[in-house]
Amino acid sequence: MTEKERRTGRDETADERADRMWGELIQEVRVAQMGVQILFGFLLTVVFTPKYDTLDDTDQTIYIVTVVLGAAATGALIGPVSLHRLVSGRRIKPQAVEWASRLTFVGLILLLATMACSLLLILRVATHNDYVPWLVSGVVLWYLVCWFAVPLWTRHRYTE
Template identity: 85%
Template sequence: MAEPERRTGRDESEEERADRMWGELLQEVRVTQMGVQILFGFLLTVVFTNKYDSLADTDQTIYIVTVVLGAAATGALIGPVSLHRLVAGRRIKPQAVSWASRMTFVGLILLLGTMTGSLLLILRVATHDDFVPWLVAGIVVWYLVCWFVLPLWARRRSEE
């Protein structure tokens, strides 16, 4: 006997729900893609400046790690578009939405690392002060609250 379709409080089938969720996911990805691509583009230019050669080894290492994180974030956040293009018409949209959602989440984690590295490098070069790691840690906590804690809190409250 077939299981009845799961309802979500909306009058939509699983396919309609997947279509809606896909549209919402693409809107979210557009916002993050733009930001990560601009940040990544700026990061790529740093190595070609005169200042780069005068950076301490630690700062050059932070830069390299940050560029790699930015490249990985860009890949993860562009991935859903490629996924959609390659599986379009294969009748697996609910699964594709799930995979794309996971890629986007990984992309957000990588973007967090990219932004953290960028901020750390910029503040280390700009100030040379001992408070920089504390300031960066505070900003990372702020990102975590805005990007993960509050959304998860809202999600949990809606499930009660």
């Protein structure tokens, strides 16, 4: 295969494409990492507040699930950095980009779950109302539309 045949519509080689995609992915991960790390940091402090001991068993369970989800999301969203560091210079950047992309996607799903559980816990404690699950469901639906439906629709609509 000639160099010209290996080039994509952007007139870039496979290595150039992997470099570009890696840069784009890391920029995306930075945004998600910041959010999940701040959220996780706040979650870690809750157990040390006097209010925690007054939570009923259900709310404490929701809290524990939320912390575990936050830890898992943090791991998945920091994973691409570790992956890059461990495979750097091994001439496998296209594969590293693919795996980093998968980790990022898993991290986004876990972040969505963490945010939903956080919202559920906060609204349960703040309001004690029966509409809380409906409100949280509406927010989760909004996340699904913004994070997945619109991008998938755009990909479908504008892909040849």
